[in-house]
Amino acid sequence: MEDDRRHILNCIAGRALDEEPLAEDPSYHRVNQTLRGIFAVSGWRQAVERDIVEALQLPEILGAAQREELVLDFTGSVALQDACAVAIGRCLASSALSAALRRLEVSCRWCPEISHEFLITLAPALPQKLQALILRFGFAAKKVDEEGIEALAKAIPRSLTELFLDFADGTRLGDVGLKAIAEALPPKLEHLTLGLAGWVKLSDRGLWNLQHHLPKTLISLKLDCFIMSLQTKLGDPGLASLASKLSQLEQLQQLDLSFKSVRHVGDGGLSALAAALPKGLKTLRLVLDNCAALTDAGLSALGEALPAGLEKLQLFCNDCELLGDGTLAAVGGAELPCLQHLELSMSGANFTDAGLAALKLKDSLRLLSLSLSGAQLRGPGLCTLARRMPKEVKALHLCFSNCGILEDLGLRALGDALPQLNSLTMSLDNCEQLTDHGLAGTELRHWRS
Template identity: 30%
Template sequence: MVDLLLHGKPVSIESAINSIDTVRKLKEEISSRWDVLVSCQLLSFAGKQLLDDAPLPSTSAQPVRVTDFWPLRKKKTVVEIEKTEERGISLKQLQDLIAFLQAESEDGKLPWRSRETILEVKSVNLYQIAEWTIKPATSADSCSYVELVATNPAGQVPTWFISHAWAEPVWEFVNCVARHGQLRDLRETDKPPETSEFYDEVDSGLRSIFALAALPACAKGGLTKELESIATVLQKDTMDRESLNLNLTDMKQLTDDLLERLAPTLPPKLQELTLHLARCEQVTDIGVKRICAFIPKALTFLIFSLHGCQITDVALAEIARALPFSMKRLRLSFGLCNSITNIGLQKLAMPPNLTFLTLDFDGCPQLGDDGLVAIIKTLPTSLETLNLNLMGCHGVGNKSLKALSQKKLRLHKLDLCCFACHNVSDDGASVLAANLPKSLQRFALDLRGTQVTETGIAAMVTENLKEVDWYFQTNDITKHIDSLQELREWHKLQKPLAGAAGPALRKTKKQ
């Protein structure tokens, strides 16, 4: 009798059946009975791998663990990508790997060992993942991990290089990449949302241009003809379209003149519009003004990314004038727009019926309290989710936090990034903590590079919160804090800590 643990359930096989005396034969029997591909199986016993030609364990004190790699590959054949340099891995694929490890774990502990140490999801490194996941999952097909999980070779061509250490926890690396993408307004473009045939037609064309934009050869052909063809598609049968996504990210050749040709083709009845112009370095106030002139009045949802564009306060004023009163969800990104100032923020009034708002001012060195306070004053009471990215806005200080605390909002979610806002201290944090909305359920807080200590952070943890993300330097006193309850208990003890917020990340959930 061979006892197995398959997909979390105990099952058994009579070892005498079909003369099952090796691991390979056991895999074949598992495949026959439960339709688990042999190439997708990894068998382990007592935390150690069982090789194909090895005999079965002689003891039945615990079951043989069957790891099924099908959730990772999801297809019987692998995608061949000839050039190694074109085997980039996406953030989504990394997150899928983490999700797979979580599914294989129990209370965060994996059923595998490395040098007699039990592996854990949050601390397992790339060496250990290679041993327990990558190598066994790819050995039967003699392929790379990217080829195993990829569905479209073109979607794996990398546009970014990220350096990392194999010995660092993969969990932390993936979370850092995700957070960096959120703060820098970076998105994957290999798979657009599925909304309509029209959307797919337009977006697929734009994505093909985006792929070309990353290649030097694109500089020879120019972008005018491509955008004109997109405008033609938009003009065809678009009068009643309600949703549109235009991703022009990183198109270095995109100019105000080209935007002027594209703007009049926006469907007039749009209710949802996503327009990514991030890092289009030739786009200025003129192009933004032209786009704003054709923003439909029925719009309720807008994502407008101008991250890294050459805009000034004029563009912010144009956007403010163009935002319809009907707007419910709004995301504006002005990261690395070095020329915008407090004057522009003072003109950027928010629509009165918003329920969701994201404002990204990452790396805007001229912004300070005067501009941010002006925006906060215009926040509508209908707002339920607020995301403020003030990373690198060195002029932002306690005055902004106090203004936010005085605004009587009924927020459910608040994400506040004050990374490197050097003038923010415990004074501002304590005022905000004392006036957090009772309706608040989720709070994400980044106070690295500020004067806020762990005491100020802990003061913000109200009884209504179900989840908190916070970034600060842990030490011998705080390293044990892994839950909201522990954070609250620590706060009650009021132990003084030295040092301001630092680079470590902790995430807690209500237990």
């Protein structure tokens, strides 16, 4: 409609809507560039699959767009190759985009045809005024070696406040690459995530280099060191070394560490970590599955040192067979008056009703998740848990699978005590002693979902 055309053009140009539109105006050009940039981003993945990136002039089109955020997602593409980084780099290096861009995210997860050459080509083009850089190469890092990580490290912008690097499954990577990244960390960095899962060449020395360069401005730190290898040289000394710097990070509020299947992590490393937890910490997530050397002593040290202001606690210690009731008593019994989210996943440990009864549930709690598959629970512990259930809990997730001696009594007590939940999940597989009477007692009041 002619009226629509006139109104739209005048709106873009900032003129009265019913005036005769200008034939040309710089604002028209800016809008066209923005729209073409949007379509270039949306179509880049398909253009790679069809090998028409250059034919469509996508680097020039997107490079001319003045946008603050750019997300290029190639996840799972088998067509993405090292040579594709040339066009991306040319786009990033263009003056218009480089000057405006503040957040860049490139995802190449599950792209099997790229190697360190992709990084070597892309790194020099990274805009130096970026505030956030997110590179997801998880499970595409098999062909990435230290040379690629070093090239990336040299190009990391000093202006960053957020850095997210995921190179999971980097079997060629280790201490050399982590040292290069550590030395390149920007001085005012606030959020750091490093996905180092599968770095079989990573040792305690690598974590020592990392902690030595951690900026004191960090607000959140996430480190994934899931390494399933009996030859790994990572363990308690490395965790203790990392912990030695944490106490100096006075602004740190979120800490997420995964040492899943790192068999040399045990009580010593966890005790060192516990002693160094920053007092201002709000969120703590620890993944220690299959850390077979862990005992109640290490978890007790953690429970005693948890910061009083903690609001969210997630602890995963599945298949740590030396853990028992002392762990639940120490961690679940900690004085945490502000805790809103408690998640304990400890399947395969030696828990009984006494451990479950030791949990202290604060009135501040809103989400409770307990996964104690295989525990020796008969019912009294669940009765105690039910009596202590805060009325303001909105989400309850319980996994008691393979608790073969669990009886109706505990389940009926829980049913009587259920608060006004928004979400309830219960897993009771292979609880052979339960009968219809137990489930009949689980009355869902004020049920929503």
